[in-house]
Amino acid sequence: MAASDVPPIQVPDGFTVWAASDLHGQRGAVDRLLARAGLSDGAGRWVAPPGSALVVTGDVVDRGPDSVGLVRRLVSLRAQAAQAGGLVALLEGNHEMQVLGGLAGQDRLFRALLAFGGGATFLSAGMAPGEWTGLSAEAIRARLDALAPDFEPALWSFAPYARWRDVLLVHGGPVPGLSLEAFGQGAERLWIRRGFFEAAEPFPDGAGWAAYREAGIARVVYGHTPVERASAAHGGHALNVDTWRGGVVSLARIPPEGDLGAAVVLTEPAEARATEDDPAAASEARVYDAHLPGDVDAWLASVGTDHPRP
Numbered sequence: 001m002a003a004s005d006v007p008p009i010q011v012p013d014g015f016t017v018w019a020a021s022d023l024h025g026q027r028g029a030v031d032r033l034l035a036r037a038g039l040s041d042g043a044g045r046w047v048a049p050p051g052s053a054l055v056v057t058g059d060v061v062d063r064g065p066d067s068v069g070l071v072r073r074l075v076s077l078r079a080q081a082a083q084a085g086g087l088v089a090l091l092e093g094n095h096e097m098q099v100l101g102g103l104a105g106q107d108r109l110f111r112a113l114l115a116f117g118g119g120a121t122f123l124s125a126g127m128a129p130g131e132w133t134g135l136s137a138e139a140i141r142a143r144l145d146a147l148a149p150d151f152e153p154a155l156w157s158f159a160p161y162a163r164w165r166d167v168l169l170v171h172g173g174p175v176p177g178l179s180l181e182a183f184g185q186g187a188e189r190l191w192i193r194r195g196f197f198e199a200a201e202p203f204p205d206g207a208g209w210a211a212y213r214e215a216g217i218a219r220v221v222y223g224h225t226p227v228e229r230a231s232a233a234h235g236g237h238a239l240n241v242d243t244w245r246g247g248v249v250s251l252a253r254i255p256p257e258g259d260l261g262a263a264v265v266l267t268e269p270a271e272a273r274a275t276e277d278d279p280a281a282a283s284e285a286r287v288y289d290a291h292l293p294g295d296v297d298a299w300l301a302s303v304g305t306d307h308p309r310p
Contacts, residue, residue, distance in 0.1 A: 180215050
């Protein structure tokens with residue numbers, strides 16, 4: 001299931017779509033990018049013409065200087081866009097799931113949250129540096145709720161994926177061999193890496209991608225795995241917009257058809273991280289990638305409709 005049972009988002013075919021991923025608390029860079037794209041005034045007001053869409057494919061939080069502020073900015077723009085004939089689609093990333101599951105007491109998710117920049121989110125909510133050290137998940141969650149009561153409900157409102165024309169927009173990528181329903185309900189879509197972009201079978205023509213092909217999906221916009229610059233794969237049928245490795249935040253205008261490598265990409269420099277990842281985390285990343293999707297699926301299945309959400 002999705003974190004909050006929010007359904008996938010369908011972007012109308014006639015919309016102009018801009019996409020970003022892995023914004024990680026970079027509110028300043030995001031404001032500048034949205035202003036350059038004509039989507040906002042750069043200070044929190046949606047100014048785009050009707051028929052404009054912004055899709056953020058997850059990982060809004062952690063690492064950067066203002067996770068809580070960025071979530072609030074995007075949630076506000078989402079409401080404004082809906083009133084102005086536009087659309088802002090906020091999608092789940094693995095970092096949102098690490099916050100929600102980790103602070104709900106899921107041990108491995110909590111360890112991943114602390115290892116991969118969660119301290120930056122705590123700082124942006126108003127916690128003192130290191131205040132969370134040695135605290136339980138329950139204690140940190142209570143402190144965050146006191147400082148930023150709107151934060152966790154906002155994360156529960158993120159959708160599993162979005163579709164526009166023949167484009168799937170998702171955090172990690174499509175998962176081979178799954179039905180579209182199973183893909184949307186399982187957490188593997190948040191963590192998959194080489195299983196998608198280095199798959200031996202080309203997307204969307206390979207046998208493992210039949211369910212997506214039959215559903216009319218021929219292209220994918222995703223993030224999760226950092227690259228130097230927005231990069232096309234699978235012969236232009238896939239575009240990675242997570243440019244964290246290049247030290248920039250990117251916003252791509254997605255072409256309505258054809259090669260995704262032809263996307264118009266705007267970039268802005270990223271600010272320094274508010275907290276660094278645990279030095280040991282890099283060597284453990286593959287372990288987390290392998291185990292956390294199953295942890296999330298088991299957690300949400302066990303709590304069913306009783307998990308803490310608005």
